Amino acid sequence: MTLIPPELEQISAATLQHYNANAEPFREGTRDHDVTQNIAALLRHIDAEPPFAILDFGCGPGRDLKAFTALGHRAVGVDGAERFVAMAREETRCEVWLQDFLHLDLPAARFDGVFANASLFHVPSQELPRVLRQLHATLKPGGVLFSSNPRGTNQEGWTGGRYGAFHDLEAWSRYMVDAGFFELEHYYRPAGLPRDQQPWLASVWRKPAAA
Structure with missing residues (x-):
């Protein structure tokens, strides 16, 4: 089913409203999440002289912006939730x-x-190809994109006031390749657990140097 523009606007507005309404509990609930594995996965594949220019896409309250800055990199955040943007600016000065x-x-x-x-x-899902092309365009030639998403069987819809699309590896890879990336690695999280207890799919992709 194709979503028409008013439906897309409603999806975005309702999801952002959820995050704005729950910004403080979200910050406290995610403050201590350990994503060092994911940060390292991005950084080790970047072929450039540090400090790196990093875009934290969906930066939320700024936890990972702060981590990238502490490592000496030049981090910029982007988020659609006004309260998250205010929190991230105050927390990180980025x-x-x-x-x-x-x-x-x-x-x-x-x-x-x-x-x-x-x-x-x-x-x-219908908007994902365009968004991925925009992320491809904002990367320098040879730049790297890291993504981590809750995985599923390619279903999408509303969960707890937020809209989400839950891709498997095959579908996610197809979107990324179609957007002009090639895969560097993928893994499931949390590490060390059986696959049925690893709800997150993490993957790392490169924009060709000649692109």
């Missing part, structure tokens, strides 16, 4: 852009890496 994922305005070829941790799954 540049943070307020942009709806369905209405992005990103600079061309600015970033060495894009860190999309638990964010791209909010993009409806």
